[in-house]
Amino acid sequence: MARVVVDVMLKPEILDPQGQAVANALPRLGVSDVASVRIGRRVEIDFSGEADLDRAKEIADKLLANPVIEDYTVRVEQ
Amino acid sequence: MARVVVDVMLKPEILDPQGQAVANALPRLGVSDVASVRIGRRVEIDFSGEADLDRAKEIADKLLANPVIEDYTVRVEQ
Numbered sequence: 001m002a003r004v005v006v007d008v009m010l011k012p013e014i015l016d017p018q019g020q021a022v023a024n025a026l027p028r029l030g031v032s033d034v035a036s037v038r039i040g041r042r043v044e045i046d047f048s049g050e051a052d053l054d055r056a057k058e059i060a061d062k063l064l065a066n067p068v069i070e071d072y073t074v075r076v077e078q
Numbered sequence: 079m080a081r082v083v084v085d086v087m088l089k090p091e092i093l094d095p096q097g098q099a100v101a102n103a104l105p106r107l108g109v110s111d112v113a114s115v116r117i118g119r120r121v122e123i124d125f126s127g128e129a130d131l132d133r134a135k136e137i138a139d140k141l142l143a144n145p146v147i148e149d150y151t152v153r154v155e156q
Contacts, residue, residue, distance in 0.1 A: 019121075022141055033127050035124045043100070043116070044116045055112075062107060063100055
């Protein structure tokens, strides 16, 4: 079993209301040294055989990320 | 600026309908060597000063993860 992780995040220029909601709540926890919070998706793809990065990219392109507003990165995780 | 990443995933024993929906769609893409897909949240916390792992854990405990059904990991990302 080999695991490939796809991290899907909103493009930097896209407003992230979820992240801002968390950032706005931080002062109530006494947190003042956080500049920004951004929230995206982490997708763990477990391959039955070898980790197939090209296949994971294909899955990300077609099913996981919206290329208009999102970027993604793909990596093998031990 | 230092970035801490918090990855929040459902506990293994918890059903992941989002992940299953993606896994069920894979045969239509001709993908047959994927054993499972699980989807969680990736939270990027940018600290204005030094990366503060304890602080990130506190934020994860109080705002980001539901300890009943979710686990999280915290790491500094360069």
